[in-house]
Amino acid sequence: MSGAQAHVLVNADVRTLNDGGDRAEAIAWKNGRIVAVGTRAEVELAAGPQAECVDLGGATVLPGFIDAHHHPGIVALYGGVVRLVPPVVTDIRSLQEALAARAAVTEPGAWVVATNWDEHLLAEGRAPTRDELDDAVPDHPLFAMHYTCHRAATNSRGLEAAGIGKDTPEPAGGAILRGKGGLPTGILVERAFCGVETLARRSLIARDPEGFLRRLAAHYRTMAEAGITRVVDATVPPDVMTLYRESARRGDVLVPTMMLPVSDASYLQEPWDIIGGPLPQDGDGELLTTGPIKLVFDGVPGCAMCLSWWQAFGATLRSFGLAVARGTFEPIRTALSLGPQLGSDLKLRTGIRMYHTEEAARIVRAASDRGFAVATHAIGNEAVEIAVAAYAEVPEASDLRGLRRLEHACFLDLALIRKIADVGAAVVSQPELVRLPTLAHAASIPGLRYMPHRWLLDAKVKLVGSSDHPVAGLDPLEGVRAAVDRRTVRGHAHEPDQAIDLDEALLMYTRTAAEVCGVLDRCGTLEAGKRADLVVLDVPLDGQTLASAKVASTIIGGAWIAPAAEA
Ligand SMILES: [Zn+2]
Structure with missing residues (x-):
């Protein structure tokens, strides 16, 4: 459906999102590239008489959405494991039953892996104990990831496999929770769970690489149908990178993907193996590319x-x-x-801080010397302060793969925002996190704001939108809504002075995201010569229709993904 055939969309509200904010009534593409944007007459002339023409009845066309922080690899890795969530899991007993059922069909010695437990959703209001986990899974090592992906529960065999015992010292940037006599309870916080996480990941990949590839391909389709035409995987260890390359070789990478590498020894560890390892080979440099190195500076929810x-x-x-x-x-x-x-x-x-300023600067410098930009997970204001201080000490890398980034950067004040602007770091935010249940009751801290989008834009910081899926939903339109309304699940706006308008929110998921990912020359706006990455909505988009607007079809590199507009 792409190829030499020219395609024209007419009677449309084409929002180019270019510098001038130009709008047009028609757009055409051919051979995967946009050939014209303008009046119907201009565009039809440029497309030629053979062009296939679709009348959109006034509906809006946008540049394809770029999700600059998403975890397709985690979706594919954990997509086949037990999810410890209601209605199946509501208390410790049902949690044990779910784990025992999986253990019964898991080959001896292999890891039983589960995700998404949340003590607040269990009737007992607490995490399971090691004894309870041993009762449920006596013969396999167990890795049960907390819904935050920043702590885990494991059983005695899991602790043994990772070499964690009574005398294991506390790791810097993590905690081994302990009970009587210093015995680990099985709850491992932040860097303490890196060992079990890595072993469980390797076990899953070794057992079922085809399952990973199948789920990744299915997830690409889900993303494309939501209007995502480019994605950044914010956590890619080397073994997952190998699977991505295999997926690309099979032609399954539907959405161009930038991978942020992390250490083989888990995403919370210092990525010296990546910095010192072979430089990534990016093939054609379009479908699958390697981006900044991912660093994690503080905990979740124990942010610094x-x-x-x-x-x-x-x-x-x-x-x-x-x-x-x-x-x-x-x-x-x-x-x-x-x-x-x-x-x-x-x-x-x-909260938990993973790096002191000197350590942070050392690693940012080493990455920079090797030609990598960095993307630093920093939620709390102290973690952002450390990242900004490290960035200020190190001149930017010569061979930038995208700009330096701060992931999340949730709690900021005006002075810190000025420092972010001064070091030229982009902020990659997740507006939909305003819908997290905990925020419904959260009080503001004097002088600070949570996701201060208004302040960041006023300070001319490059502000990018993203989902952090599976932590939040993956629909970019829902992210746009959240940035505009800032409504919590209880219905009130959280810190409404930080709301931004619709056009500003759209830029977060298009032009600014492309700029920060280093691909503005080929996507992010609707202009002749750029890739034909487009989203067609089902309505003319404005403040009123935003609430119910849906993606009618997505065009990636000129190819229709969900050809609803043709029906
Ligand atoms: Zn993330």
């Missing part, structure tokens, strides 16, 4: 925060006010669970 006493005091007071107003004490529990520590500078620090 630094608050003055008045900010902490103000946050607690506001939590109390919210609790009274809403008749719930959940906000107070949330505030107190931060577990703050008072530093010698009289500032309160909370």
Whole structure:
């Protein structure tokens, strides 16, 4: 359906999202490239008399969406494992039954792998104990990933396989939770679970590489149908990269993909093996490319925060006010669970930090010397501060594969935003995280904002949209809605002063994303000469129709993916 045939869309609201914000009524493409954007007469002339023409009845055409932080590899890796979620899993007993059922059909010695447990969704309101996990899975090592992907539960065989025992020291940037006599409870937090995660990943891949490739191909179709025409996988260890290359060899990479490499020893570890390893060969440099190295600077949900006493005091007071107003004490529990520590500078620090500033600068410099940009996961303001300080110390890499990035950058104040602007780092945000249930009761911290999109744009920081799927849903239109309305699951707008308008939100998923990924010369706007990566919506898009607008069809490199517009 692509090839030499020219295609024309007429009677459309074509939003080019170029510098001038130009709009047009028609667009044409041929051989995978846009040949004309303009009036119907101009475009039909450029496309020639043989062109296939579709009348859109006024519906909107946008540049294809770019999801700059997504995890297709995690979807493919864990797509076949047990999901410990309701309605099947509602308490410890049903969790044990689900694990035991999987163990019964898992070959001896292989890892039983599960995901998505959440103690708040279990009737007991706590994590399972090691004894409970041993009862359910006595003969296999077990890896059960928490829904945050930043902690895990394992059984005695899992601990043994990873060499974690009573005398294992606490890893920097992680915690081995312990019970009586210092015995590990089986709950491993942040860097403490790298060992079990890596072993479980290798076991899954070795057992069923075809399953991985099948699920990856299916996920590419799901993304394309949602209007995603380019994606960044934010966590790609070497073995998953090998599977991506195989997927490309088979012609299954439907959506051009940029991979952010992480260490073979898990995404939370320092990626020295990547920095010191062979430089990636990117083939044709279009379908499958290697991007910045991914670094993780703080925990989830224990992100690295630094608050003055008045900010902490103000946050607690506001939590109390919210609790009274809403008749719930959940906000107070949330505030107190931060577990703050008072530093010698009289500032309160909370959460888990993986790198000190010097370590951070050392690794950013080494990556830069090797020609890699970096994409740093930093949620809390302290983690962002460390990343920005490291970026400031290291001149930018000569061979940039995309710009330097800050992933998430959730809690920021105006001074920190100025520093982000000064070092020229892009912020890759996930607007839909405003719908996380925990945020429905969250109080604002004085001076800080959560995902301060308005402040970032006003400071001229390059602000990019993304999903972090499977952490949140993958629909870019839902991300656009969340950036515009900032509504929580309880229906109120969270920090409404940070809302941005529709056009600004669209740019996050198109032009700015292309710029930050280093591909603005070939996509991100609708202009003659660029790749024909387009999204056709089912309505003319405006503030009113945004709520219900859907993707009617997607065109990637000139090829129709969901040819609804032809029907
Ligand atoms: Zn992520």
